[in-house]
Amino acid sequence: MSKINIKQGHLKVINVGLENFARNITKAGHTAVDVAWKPPLSIDKALRQSIADRKPAMTEANQKALEIIQAGKPALVGMGIAEDLIPGMHKNLILHAGPPISWDKMCGPMRGAIIGALIYEGRAENPEAAEKLAASKEISYAPCHEHNAIGPMAGIISSSMPVFIVQNETSGNFCYATQNEGLGKVLRYGAYSEEVIKRLRWMDAVLYPVLKRAIEDLGKIDLQSLIAQALHMGDEVHNRNRAGTSLLIRQLAPALLRTMQNVEETTQVLSFINGNDHFFLNLSMPAGKAVLDAARKVPNSSLVVAMTRNGTEFGIQLSGFGDAWFTGPALVPDALYFPGYSKADANPDIGDSAITETAGWGGFAIAAAPAIVQFVGGNAADALNYTVSMYEICHGESRNYQIPGLDFRGTPLGIDVIKVVENNLSPIIDTGVAHKDPGVGQVGAGVVNAPMEPFMRAYEALAKN
Amino acid sequence: MSKINIKQGHLKVINVGLENFARNITKAGHTAVDVAWKPPLSIDKALRQSIADRKPAMTEANQKALEIIQAGKPALVGMGIAEDLIPGMHKNLILHAGPPISWDKMCGPMRGAIIGALIYEGRAENPEAAEKLAASKEISYAPCHEHNAIGPMAGIISSSMPVFIVQNETSGNFCYATQNEGLGKVLRYGAYSEEVIKRLRWMDAVLYPVLKRAIEDLGKIDLQSLIAQALHMGDEVHNRNRAGTSLLIRQLAPALLRTMQNVEETTQVLSFINGNDHFFLNLSMPAGKAVLDAARKVPNSSLVVAMTRNGTEFGIQLSGFGDAWFTGPALVPDALYFPGYSKADANPDIGDSAITETAGWGGFAIAAAPAIVQFVGGNAADALNYTVSMYEICHGESRNYQIPGLDFRGTPLGIDVIKVVENNLSPIIDTGVAHKDPGVGQVGAGVVNAPMEPFMRAYEALAKN
Numbered sequence: 001m002s003k004i005n006i007k008q009g010h011l012k013v014i015n016v017g018l019e020n021f022a023r024n025i026t027k028a029g030h031t032a033v034d035v036a037w038k039p040p041l042s043i044d045k046a047l048r049q050s051i052a053d054r055k056p057a058m059t060e061a062n063q064k065a066l067e068i069i070q071a072g073k074p075a076l077v078g079m080g081i082a083e084d085l086i087p088g089m090h091k092n093l094i095l096h097a098g099p100p101i102s103w104d105k106m107c108g109p110m111r112g113a114i115i116g117a118l119i120y121e122g123r124a125e126n127p128e129a130a131e132k133l134a135a136s137k138e139i140s141y142a143p144c145h146e147h148n149a150i151g152p153m154a155g156i157i158s159s160s161m162p163v164f165i166v167q168n169e170t171s172g173n174f175c176y177a178t179q180n181e182g183l184g185k186v187l188r189y190g191a192y193s194e195e196v197i198k199r200l201r202w203m204d205a206v207l208y209p210v211l212k213r214a215i216e217d218l219g220k221i222d223l224q225s226l227i228a229q230a231l232h233m234g235d236e237v238h239n240r241n242r243a244g245t246s247l248l249i250r251q252l253a254p255a256l257l258r259t260m261q262n263v264e265e266t267t268q269v270l271s272f273i274n275g276n277d278h279f280f281l282n283l284s285m286p287a288g289k290a291v292l293d294a295a296r297k298v299p300n301s302s303l304v305v306a307m308t309r310n311g312t313e314f315g316i317q318l319s320g321f322g323d324a325w326f327t328g329p330a331l332v333p334d335a336l337y338f339p340g341y342s343k344a345d346a347n348p349d350i351g352d353s354a355i356t357e358t359a360g361w362g363g364f365a366i367a368a369a370p371a372i373v374q375f376v377g378g379n380a381a382d383a384l385n386y387t388v389s390m391y392e393i394c395h396g397e398s399r400n401y402q403i404p405g406l407d408f409r410g411t412p413l414g415i416d417v418i419k420v421v422e423n424n425l426s427p428i429i430d431t432g433v434a435h436k437d438p439g440v441g442q443v444g445a446g447v448v449n450a451p452m453e454p455f456m457r458a459y460e461a462l463a464k465n
Numbered sequence: 466m467s468k469i470n471i472k473q474g475h476l477k478v479i480n481v482g483l484e485n486f487a488r489n490i491t492k493a494g495h496t497a498v499d500v501a502w503k504p505p506l507s508i509d510k511a512l513r514q515s516i517a518d519r520k521p522a523m524t525e526a527n528q529k530a531l532e533i534i535q536a537g538k539p540a541l542v543g544m545g546i547a548e549d550l551i552p553g554m555h556k557n558l559i560l561h562a563g564p565p566i567s568w569d570k571m572c573g574p575m576r577g578a579i580i581g582a583l584i585y586e587g588r589a590e591n592p593e594a595a596e597k598l599a600a601s602k603e604i605s606y607a608p609c610h611e612h613n614a615i616g617p618m619a620g621i622i623s624s625s626m627p628v629f630i631v632q633n634e635t636s637g638n639f640c641y642a643t644q645n646e647g648l649g650k651v652l653r654y655g656a657y658s659e660e661v662i663k664r665l666r667w668m669d670a671v672l673y674p675v676l677k678r679a680i681e682d683l684g685k686i687d688l689q690s691l692i693a694q695a696l697h698m699g700d701e702v703h704n705r706n707r708a709g710t711s712l713l714i715r716q717l718a719p720a721l722l723r724t725m726q727n728v729e730e731t732t733q734v735l736s737f738i739n740g741n742d743h744f745f746l747n748l749s750m751p752a753g754k755a756v757l758d759a760a761r762k763v764p765n766s767s768l769v770v771a772m773t774r775n776g777t778e779f780g781i782q783l784s785g786f787g788d789a790w791f792t793g794p795a796l797v798p799d800a801l802y803f804p805g806y807s808k809a810d811a812n813p814d815i816g817d818s819a820i821t822e823t824a825g826w827g828g829f830a831i832a833a834a835p836a837i838v839q840f841v842g843g844n845a846a847d848a849l850n851y852t853v854s855m856y857e858i859c860h861g862e863s864r865n866y867q868i869p870g871l872d873f874r875g876t877p878l879g880i881d882v883i884k885v886v887e888n889n890l891s892p893i894i895d896t897g898v899a900h901k902d903p904g905v906g907q908v909g910a911g912v913v914n915a916p917m918e919p920f921m922r923a924y925e926a927l928a929k930n
Contacts (some may be wrong), residue, residue: 030490122508204896229707229758230698232707232709233698233699233700233707233836234697234698234699234708235698242694242698243698243699243711245715246698246708246711246712246714246715247711249714249715249718250710250711250714250715250739251739253714253718253735253739254732254735254736254739257722257728257731257732257735258732260728263722263725266722267719267722267723270718270719270722271719274715274716274718274719332589369696370869371698371869373869374873378834379872380869380871380872380873381871404699404836404838404844404845405835405870406837406845407844407845408839408845409847
């Protein structure tokens, strides 16, 4: 084992921008920009040399992996039932967010969501029975990421849930995600009350068939185009999806009418989506994964193809390491907490939604979404700085997704483990925060840095590859 | 007559910002900001002294007028037919954009739109007959602005056209505007072909009743909220209305279904609005006018309550001067021309849409819409600079409409004629450009400065008041 000194806790983002950009620009004077000093990580010399020796091969591999990511074209092509579509899905399998984890190590919100899913599936009549079943050998667990699927927060997918089918049209691979439930008491935050189950059943009986028909009518919905537009409209498609949701409704509405079987149900569907600005998240996430999955298994590449958290551990996967996981403890975010809540209430970071950052959106594109600072804290200059700093750890810039406020510069794309470690700068994630107890829901939101440990482990593996 | 030396042509906006903000911020070094020198206007000493003497009274009046504007709450409250709603409207009256003008002085696009309107009204069978009727004493003309109405580009409203009813809920006054036709061959750009008339009849027979029922179902649509949100989503609600249109569709869609009488027609309506990102312009404009009209007739106020162009003249109205017009020649914009067109093809500036700038949106809020520089030219820093420079000529900042990229600073609000003249800085207008011949349509778009002459005339009048 090499000597690795990992500083626990959140690493500070370097300040490469203007502290008070707006104020300074109005003063129309000279503007000083500070680059905060950051202590380098202590990396074993032999390890660093080994990486240096491999850099030419890695750079070439990274270029190849990046080209695959650049070429990705995600589209919503249909809907179906998890069991019929997701490879390896069966009645006793429950998929969850993050790297692999067993029931006994799961956090409160993930356990709560599993309890809810078992009730929804008719496998248990009450939470006590569900919990007992969940802990038994009858039920097995696997990460969404290992089954071509993805889910926000707890990320629970059980066999009869309806899912969106997102395809990367360039490489043909698929990714599946459930329909977003909205805010408040929802399964993905670990709630399992009657209200939650009732909504899931309505999503199954009404939302799903109505949307499925409309999508079939349209043939497909071009998610690359919707995401690119949303980034021009103040979304970063992780914590802010108002534009994406609005653009989706615009495109769906005529098709919903053309395929309408029941006016009342279609009205309910339009009202439901209109009432949920996060609806598009469950399309941006599979869009990101469908694009990144195509870049798995490029030998020698040090690019990250997945970052995700199960509420206990934070895990990443690399292009050059197939399905191997590099993990470390998930941290409790230093977030902007809703009134009445504090960090003491918060669950450690959870959810597959950091796929958006991995795809160059979310925290990486937050400069496109200055309005989000009202939700996650900070000011407009912070939003610019967050994005600008991420170019330092990426292999390239997106050709498809641009930031108007940076003169249409492409978003930072292709997180390189080597750059993360050697710059001591971990990826920024623009995240929601769940209460640590099941059933409470969201208690905050914020911009946080990924823990360095998984990246250090991946660095080590690359050095020894 | 006082000695006034007006420099003809477009005045250059001072550069108070960062020429290459994005590039500089990535360099993370020091950033120099230039303030371009601008020659002061030559103003007669006695005139300037007279204004100086009146400034305390004017400042007080401006504060009063600004408070009325700040308090304005525009809402879409219904739809109806022009003749039934617009005060003084009758079958032989045609309303147009800009200050008053007679047929013989009208530009090509305005004449074309009037020809189209007379054919649409069934008053003429062909363009020749329409032109003859238009030039006769039978038809009279008046500015939309003098009839509680407003229209983009040619701004033609004839008696049987359906109109939106927008009310300023604070003061109770109304403003009326037609439904936006989309781009291409459209009446407002002076086109009058069969395709144009056919679309107007469909808007009359289908779009209007379907929307009217949905709006009645909703009771009202809060335009203050929609515009405030749109400014957080990359619109400036003049040349870019994609977010406003999307948010409108979201809100309308469930109501369209609840009030549906015919699926095919409702589908057509949703497809039409979805296909026209400018649809919301014909709501942002009356919203602006409804708010500003309430601030008319505040004695001694030097704030502008209307800026508008008829394609021949540019006119402004002041809070302190009731319905008096101060005018000067409209200029041909230095715009970004569409491929195949140049300044030689362009009509002088036309349309009531500069009401959006007067209300603190459009060019004044262009920092909220960096993506628009792809359409109007320049870069993201220009967009910031345009907005920042407009604070210099405004009495205050909006409490309702904010710019995320300037840390939620309120938009520049309450254009003060005194500041415009004494700073030699005329308002920025983010405008579309019409071909000078009727029927061709839009040939460009750009950010232009209003001519100084109307402001100088108003300044003179204030000095002699």
